Amino acid sequence: MLPFLFNKKSGILGINSRNLDYLFPNNPRRLYRYADSKLETKKIAQRLGVTIPETYGVIRFQNEVKQLADIVKKSSSFVVKPAQGSGGDGIVVxxxxxxxxxxxxxxxxxxxxxxxxxxxxxLSGMFSLSGQKDKAILEYAVKFDPIFADVAYQGVPDIRLIVYQGVPVMAMLRLPTKASDGKANLHRGGVGVGIDLGTGKTLTGIQNNRYISQHPETGSPLKGLSIPHWQRLLEMSAALGNETEFGYLGVDFVLDEDKGPLLLEMNARPGLSIQIANQTGLIPRLELINDCLPKLSTTQAKIKFAQETFGLASREPVLSIT
Ligand SMILES: Nc1ncnc2c1ncn2[C@@H]1O[C@H](COP(=O)(O)OP(=O)(O)O)[C@@H](O)[C@H]1O
Ligand SMILES: [Mg+2]
Structure with a gap:
């Protein structure tokens, strides 16, 4: 069991409050389809100048499946993913x-x-959020940034940020492990590592609800890595929050060795375990943003506010951990 006190004092946001107080009022339902489809997300990202993994092709119908070899012929590595998948299901790297x-x-x-x-x-919808027929995306396989060489096991780490009213709120690094089969999703056994929003430096890790200080397979320390392109990641996250109507949004990025940060997906119902990885609750941060929003008129002001207010240097004391 995690040593958090799940009460108002701890500031941990629970699923009911997330839905009632943050998602329902701030994320118009008609927009969910843009986040739920990775093809729609790619279109939005391109419009906003947010970089994404190149799409090699999309397979829409069963009789197109045999074209696979032709679609991916220019690259010996690639990723197959369901356009409407979630939680890493159906992704093959x-x-x-x-x-x-x-x-x-x-x-x-x-x-x-x-x-x-x-x-x-x-295509038959086996991995699709809606259970309806889906499309298969074939895309560039990310070559992760060398900073992660000692903490990623057979897969590509990703960086999740929560953005509220265009303000970055909290971030974590997710690392693939033996159990998670090349994907970084936490419920598959990936490791979540908190990130200091101010500097982009990593904090402690968590796997299967246990705090860990080293990667379970490689044994390398998780703390103190400086995430490259940190300012750019904050800028792109804030832009996605500001330029879309999603008031409460999760965004997932990967860092490519050559291409830098690439957006993987937007999530209109982002999970809550980011709080456990960061050993702090979302509620005080979200409430502070509500209070200060009228003074934060530009994207740059929102980023500066986030770094100064939520960065470790000025951070509220770590919550009751026994
Ligand atoms: N283009 C890619 N190259 C390499 N790994 C990828 C790529 N796309 C996804 N992955 C791996 O799969 C995980 C889940 O991908 P994501 O696109 O966020 O799908 P989901 O919605 O299922 O979480 C990522 O965290 C990453 O580890
Ligand atoms: Mg994801």
Whole structure:
């Protein structure tokens, strides 16, 4: 059990309050489809100048599945993902294409027919949020920034930020582990690591609700990594919050060795475990933003406010941890 006191004093936002006080009033329902479809999200990102992984192609119909090899021919590595997936479900990261077949990030080999079968399943809606028919996106496989070489196991770490009224509120780094099969989603066994919003430096990690100071497979320390492109990440997150009608938003980025930060997805119902990774609750930060919003007229002012107010240097004391 986590040593948090889940009461008002702890400032931990629970699921009911998240929905009633933040999501319902601030995220118009008609907009959910833009966040729930990664193809729509890519369009929004491109409009706002937010960088994304290049799309090699989209498979929409069962009879197009056999075109896979042709769609990905310019790159031996690529990612297959359901346009409307979530939680890492249905995502396959192919790190190389060889005569034996497609090599997953775990080293497992998929024969072309195995991958075709998987794409048929994506199209039938097996991984889709709505359970409806879906599309399969084929995109650039991110080569993660070397800063993560010692803390990522067979996959690409991502960075989740929560943005409220265009103000970055909290951030965490998520690291793939043996259990999470190349994906960084926490419920798959990925590691969440808090981030100091002021500096972009990592704090303590958490895996399966236990605090950890080293990566479970590589043994490398999790604390004190400086996330590259931190200001740019804050700017892109704030822009996504400010330039869309999502008042309360989760955004996921990856850091590519060559291309820098790339947006993976927007989440209109972001999870709450970011608070556990950061050992602090969202409520005091969200309430402070409500109070100060009238004074924060530009995106730059919002970013400066977030860094100064929520950064470790000025941070509220860590919550009751026994
Ligand atoms: N283009 C990509 N290259 C490499 N890894 C990726 C790519 N897209 C997704 N992943 C991995 O899969 C995880 C989940 O991806 P995401 O697009 O956020 O989908 P979901 O909505 O299912 O969480 C990421 O955290 C990352 O580890
Ligand atoms: Mg995600």
């Amino acid at each position: 192919i790190k190389n294409t060889t005569e034996d077949g497609y090599i997953k990030s775990s080293g497992k080999v998929l024969k072309p027919n195995d991958l075709h079968y998987h794409i048929h399943n994506i």
